Amino acid sequence: MKGFQSRRLQAETITLAHGAGGKAMRDLIESVFVEGFASPELHRLEDQARLDLTRFTAQGDRLALTTDSYVVDPLFFPGGDIGKLAVAGTINDLAVGGARPLYLTCGMVIEEGLPMETLRAVVASMKATADAAGVAIVTGDTKVVHRGAADKLFINTAGVGVIPRGIDIRADRGQPGDKVIINGFLGDHGAAIVDARGEMSLDNSIETDCQPLNELVEAMLKVCPDIHCLRDATRGGLATVLNEFAEASRVTIALDEQALPIRPEVRGMCELLGLDPLYLANEGKLVAVVPAEESDALLAAMREHPSGRHSAVIGEVQAESTGRVILQTAFGGHRIVDMLVGEQLPRIC
């Protein structure tokens, strides 16, 4: 790439100068973002990424476009960080529509005083996550705000991908008899964040499940192109996604409590705090509603992929058009699993 020379960035912390549009900002962009993300599109240093249309049209007949903003405290937690989250999250939002994610953007709002080392670590993590998923970060933006106007670092990523011809995944396609499948343990991310905040001083090691799911989705579509519904179960957890499916498809979804994969340490934390793992956030879990006759083959294929090793059928779609989710409890009773009103709050006793 011609004309570009990396300057050495001297500053050890971010100051308002790094967002002021002058030399300091240019140094920051070149030395941290352009070098860190290392994509040819970014190296051109133009105001926009220029993407070859043929790469899109060769892979499908529709573009998928999504955006998400990421705020998390702490920035680094067991198994991940805000950077990994920002890349994997947007990739997953594309992938669960059946799209092959290709390009991401990265907008950062940085609180003055953030150590440069922290920013570099986040960028390195974004790059590693994007590389592993075969996605390039091709354009970005940086703003620096006064101390207190943001909490350390906020990231927005937008992503674009291509949906192959014939794929039609929608929340309203759930059919009576369909099986509900999840690709592994519930609630790891939510529990890891509670743990990492250190308020509970728990002696355990729950890691986030944060991971890009595009490869897994591709493997799934290969075996079962007719996946009816597919979403990633992030904020609001499994319960929220299933309620969305049940409502849009005008069906009842029956969950089997005994089939839900939950790690003992996550269960333990939920018991202690009075939280429900059905509502805990995940960052690497998808929920699929699929034709019953294809569920065995699909499950087998999912279990062969590293992101789906603990996949399980956790319930099925029933014909009653209640739009509700029912949990058959392991104890022999049943209860309705509704959407949460607000945040889950720990119970007093």
Next chain:
Amino acid sequence: MKYVDEFRDPAKARALVKEITALYEKIPAAHQGPLQLMEFCGGHTHTIFRYGIEQLLPDWIELVHGPGCPVCVLPMGRVDDCVALAERPDVIFTTFGDAMRVPGSKKSLLQAKAEGADVRMVYSPMDALQLAKKHPDRQVIFFALGFETTMPSTALTVLQAEREGIENFSLFCNHITTVPTIKAILDSPDMRIDGFLAPGHVSMVVGEQPFQFVAQHYHRPIVITGFEPLDILQSIWMLLRQMADGRCEVENQYARVVASRGNTAGLQAIAQVFELREFFEWRGLGSIDHSGVRMRPEYARFDAEQKFSVPNLRITDPKSCQCGEVLKGAIRPWQCKVFGTGCTPETPMGALMVSSEGACAAYYNFGDLQELLQRREKEVVHA
């Protein structure tokens, strides 16, 4: 999970339900109409709904969900006081998580926080004391809430603050007591309760003795009950067994945790720091004599009510709210005029819709709302 899953075994549950069902023949009172058994404690209510226990029971047993959720029964005036304290610029106001959403007459602590008050969620009063040490220039107030279960930890925190000479820590004391409340329920004219599941965690502190009056004076069987689903089923069986035998006793199902004399060290700490109030106002139940505690004069400097001025206004419950009747078992939650329509978890009017442990919220969240509303309509037509 070891020592937990054992108490959730479906096969044992089926066996217990069979035993319970078989007792019907031996309890004449059950033939006159459904028996009403009250679980006092919100923790029990939570378990009952979470595991779907009501559906396992025969229809001649009705569970009445009592007032034992300290978050639910907090009157609006006290929440207003919390908000007033939290809005002082020098104050860090600390609270258990689920108390943040309880509506006051104008706003909840969650809303006050959004508007700039420094409200922080803690998991124990000790966390609040730590905050006070970390911020010597601020006043840290802990929103002390709960029955006898949470009283020892609050009392011990005050004693520690005293020992360490920490002056910027205080309590806004809203602790309430179990026994006067059960008594108030038993004394109310529309009371129809046939037996009680006594709160396990409260009993762990106070022991068995304080519940004797239920059996001796009011002739109702009472069983101290644990919080796992099998605990509840076994306790129901024990209550029915007493009825079948014509006995009225205090029995302890939760013996793995509750010692018959309670926790003497905890009781001592409570007695050292707290004294009974003449009366305390409850959301839904009105004023109940001796049902709350305040801090003893010796600890006035740790008492936020004395240290700061609080509005201390009485706000009456909305007229259409029927929480009191639900709490006493006179009507079922969905039979309340505003259940699920005027009163929902998003915009709770009454106490029981506020916390996830409130009976109405439990029916709303875990039950079939449409079916319940239809049932209410039908009943109104027939009435």
